[in-house]
Amino acid sequence: AQSVTQLGSHVSVSEGALVLLRCNYSSSVPPYLFWYVQYPNQGLQLLLKYTSAATLVKGINGFEAEFKKSETSFHLTKPSAHMSDAAEYFCAVRYSGNTGKLIFGQGTTLQVKP
Amino acid sequence: DTAVSQTPKYLVTQMGNDKSIKCEQNLGHDTMYWYKQDSKKFLKIMFSYNNKELIINETVPNRFSPKSPDKAHLNLHINSLELGDSAVYFCASSPPAGTDGYTFGSGTRLTVV
Numbered sequence: 001a002q003s004v005t006q007l008g009s010h011v012s013v014s015e016g017a018l019v020l021l022r023c024n025y026s027s028s029v030p031p032y033l034f035w036y037v038q039y040p041n042q043g044l045q046l047l048l049k050y051t052s053a054a055t056l057v058k059g060i061n062g063f064e065a066e067f068k069k070s071e072t073s074f075h076l077t078k079p080s081a082h083m084s085d086a087a088e089y090f091c092a093v094r095y096s097g098n099t100g101k102l103i104f105g106q107g108t109t110l111q112v113k114p
Numbered sequence: 115d116t117a118v119s120q121t122p123k124y125l126v127t128q129m130g131n132d133k134s135i136k137c138e139q140n141l142g143h144d145t146m147y148w149y150k151q152d153s154k155k156f157l158k159i160m161f162s163y164n165n166k167e168l169i170i171n172e173t174v175p176n177r178f179s180p181k182s183p184d185k186a187h188l189n190l191h192i193n194s195l196e197l198g199d200s201a202v203y204f205c206a207s208s209p210p211a212g213t214d215g216y217t218f219g220s221g222t223r224l225t226v227v
Contacts, residue, residue, distance in 0.1 A: 034215045038155075043118075043204060043218040051213035088155055094215070100145065100208065101170060102216055104157040 002027060004093045006105035014113050019063075019078040021108050023091030026072065031093045033074040034102070035065055038088040047089075050074060061085070086112045117141050120205050120219035127195055128227055135190045135222045137205030143217070144210050145169075146188035148180060151202040151221070163188055164210065195226045 007022040025031060033050040048059025055067045065076045074091060091105040118139045127133050139146060147170070148160040162170035163182040177193045192199060202223050206216040 032213055036215070036218075041221075043220040044157075044206075044216075046215045046217075049213070049215050090157065092215070100210065101159055101162065102147075102206075102208075103159075107155045107157075 002031075002093065002095055002103055004033075004091050004103055004105040006089075006091050006108050008108055009106060010109045010111065012111040012113060013081045015083055016080050019076070019081045019085065019110065021076040021089050021091075021110065023065075023074045023076065023105060024072050025074065025091075025093045027093070027095070031095045033065075033067065034092045034094065035059065035063070035074075035076050036090045036092060036104075037061075038090065038107075040087070044090065047076070081110075081112045083112050083114065086110055116219075117217050118205055118207055118219040120203075120222050122222060123220065124223050124225075126225045126227065129195055129197060131195050132191070132193045133195060133224070134192070135203055135205075135224075137188045137190070137219060139186055139205075139207040139217070141207055141217060143207035144185055145208050146182065146185070147206045147208075147216065148188065148190050149204040149206060149218075151204060153201070157204070161188075161190075192224075195224075197226050200224055200226045 004025045035047040036044040048057045050067045058064045063078045089108045094102045145164045147162045161180040165185045166182045179191045182188045202221045205219040208216045
């Protein structure tokens with residue numbers, strides 16, 4: 001079954017510290033991978049996407065993610081957390097095919113402490 | 115201009131009522147979707163339309179009926195609302211299956227009392 005797993009439903013970091021949010025997908029065929037951010041009471045905003053062009057993907061707001069086929073992972077990182085990064089983060093996978101359904105992970109709440 | 119707009123933003127209604135949520139996109143995308151986000155923030159796809167044709171119909175009670183009058187609009191009608199229908203409903207659009215992600219609306223928070 002096609003799925004994506006986010007390890008850790010809640011991550012807390014201090015302002016200025018490294019942010020690492022984990023995502024693993026299940027597939028023998030590399031899918032398209034995405035990270036979305038959801039601020040309170042808002043919709044989802046695309047942070048970045050992996051589409052097989054490059055394994056290290058840079059996104060908005062200083063976030064980046066690295067696709068590792070051997071680990072079936074697509075972890076999201078940011079070198080230095082800012083208070084404004086506090087939000088819900090979703091990893092999502094989209095497989096090729098005529099439906100192109102986007103399947104989301106369970107989400108990770110990022111808390112940034114001053 | 116908002117790329118994907120949903121109305122209303124908030125909807126409070128009594129059990130047993132029928133309600134509709136409207137969605138419009140001005141991105142020229144062929145495909146539109148409805149997602150449900152539950153109280154634990156889990157996002158699950160409900161329906162997808164490609165150029166007015168239903169292509170995804172997940173396991174959703176038949177009280178939920180999507181309608182797409184044209185490829186820029188996808189509405190969601192819910193009959194006989196139940197307490198368990200309380201959630202945030204997101205509309206989204208995308209180009210046909212491929213490398214692009216979805217563009218989401220800001221959501222409709224439905225509360226059934």
